[in-house]
Amino acid sequence: MRPAPLPGDDLEGVDTPALLVDAESFDRNLAMMAALAARGGIALRPHAKSHKTPVVAQRQIAAGAVGICCAKLGEAEVMVSGGVADVLITTPVVGRHKLERLARCAHLARMAVVVDSPANLAAVAEAIESAGTSLDVLIEVDVGQNRCGVRSAQEAIALADIAARCPRLTLRGLQGYNGAIQGVPVRATRHDAASASLDILREVAETLRTRGHDVKTLTGGGTGTIAIDIALGGLTESQAGSYIYMDSSYRRLDWEDGAPIPFATSLSVLSTVISRPTRDLAVLDAGWKALSSDAGVPSLAHPWAEEVSFGGDEHLKVRLNADGRALRVGDRVAIIPSHCDTTVNLYDHFVLMRDDRVEQVWPILGRGRSD
Numbered sequence: 001m002r003p004a005p006l007p008g009d010d011l012e013g014v015d016t017p018a019l020l021v022d023a024e025s026f027d028r029n030l031a032m033m034a035a036l037a038a039r040g041g042i043a044l045r046p047h048a049k050s051h052k053t054p055v056v057a058q059r060q061i062a063a064g065a066v067g068i069c070c071a072k073l074g075e076a077e078v079m080v081s082g083g084v085a086d087v088l089i090t091t092p093v094v095g096r097h098k099l100e101r102l103a104r105c106a107h108l109a110r111m112a113v114v115v116d117s118p119a120n121l122a123a124v125a126e127a128i129e130s131a132g133t134s135l136d137v138l139i140e141v142d143v144g145q146n147r148c149g150v151r152s153a154q155e156a157i158a159l160a161d162i163a164a165r166c167p168r169l170t171l172r173g174l175q176g177y178n179g180a181i182q183g184v185p186v187r188a189t190r191h192d193a194a195s196a197s198l199d200i201l202r203e204v205a206e207t208l209r210t211r212g213h214d215v216k217t218l219t220g221g222g223t224g225t226i227a228i229d230i231a232l233g234g235l236t237e238s239q240a241g242s243y244i245y246m247d248s249s250y251r252r253l254d255w256e257d258g259a260p261i262p263f264a265t266s267l268s269v270l271s272t273v274i275s276r277p278t279r280d281l282a283v284l285d286a287g288w289k290a291l292s293s294d295a296g297v298p299s300l301a302h303p304w305a306e307e308v309s310f311g312g313d314e315h316l317k318v319r320l321n322a323d324g325r326a327l328r329v330g331d332r333v334a335i336i337p338s339h340c341d342t343t344v345n346l347y348d349h350f351v352l353m354r355d356d357r358v359e360q361v362w363p364i365l366g367r368g369r370s371d
């Protein structure tokens with residue numbers, strides 16, 4: 001692991017590229033989301049895939065979250081070791097080795113996992129039974145993303161019936177997450193898509209209830225739809241995650257009446273100008289290996305940056321207008337990632353900054369834990 005700066009260091013003490021978190025914006029995002037969920041009467045179970053860091057999860061829980069979500073078992077193991085007591089894994093966990101690991105987590109924390117196939121559910125039940133522990137399961141329903149999830153209420157009934165026969169499993173409810181609509185910039189379009197997704201989820205829940213199954217939790221949604229999900233009703237729990245950091249993709253969303261999304265960008269990648277080969281070009285020390293590119297190029301919050309493009313694994317090119325001509329080799333430049341989750345996964349730690357000083361360094365213990 002590369003050396004980390006120390007609390008109290010100023011920005012000069014932070015080597016680049018470095019993943020910075022602005023403490024004020026982070027705190028504001030945390031409080032704003034907690035208040036939004038509380039006002040809306042929806043439980044908040046933030047998705048930890050955005051930060052992969054137990055200390056951040058603990059802060060979310062201290063602010064009122066009921067627990068957290070993890071995308072993968074490896075991430076969940078890191079959270080449980082870090083003292084997080086309530087974890088939902090939002091992707092099916094498949095294979096004997098993984099199910100043994102899941103059962104070990106279930107000894108240590110309140111665990112839940114999504115399922116969408118009878119064979120996997122039977123294997124989960126067997127692993128939990130032989131470990132002598134217990135586990136909650138949620139049936140994942142495809143609500144429009146065309147990824148995992150059952151495609152019909154009949155399939156959900158078949159899974160609920162299997163779960164009901166397994167004494168160590170409890171059916172907690174359903175998961176319906178439509179990631180494809182979270183980043184739709186126009187609110188009305190996002191609203192209609194979220195409404196259609198919720199209709200599917202509610203209908204499956206009702207069918208299960210009429211068959212005698214206790215479906216308490218309907219979980220899903222993200223930062224892009226939480227306000228809409230609250231207004232429409234249906235979800236008991238929101239899995240919003242990106243709100244804590246935000247990224248340039250999410251910044252494009254309108255919220256209410258064309259107003260911008262209220263969460264602030266707290267995450268940036270600090271970089272250094274390593275070359276000024278021409279009057280209008282600056283080259284920064286952060287390329288594809290320091291910034292994810294799945295959501296396009298990152299951005300700079302500076303009016304002098306005309307155009308940003310990747311220059312390779314370790315280079316970012318910035319075309320400057322006349323106001324940027326004073327930029328020199330060695331200057332520091334903050335870059336706003338286009339996708340926070342995948343950028344976070346490239347770093348060993350977050351550097352929490354307040355008033356231009358390092359306040360804390362948070363190891364990203366779940367980094368790379370796609371297992």
Ligand SMILES: Cc1ncc(COP(=O)(O)O)c(C=O)c1O
Pocket residue numbers: 047049050069071090177179182220221222223224239240241242243
């Ligand atoms: C299953 C699931 N739930 C919730 C989220 C969080 O969404 P967001 O980061 O947009 O808030 C994600 C993100 O990909 C997800 O995969």
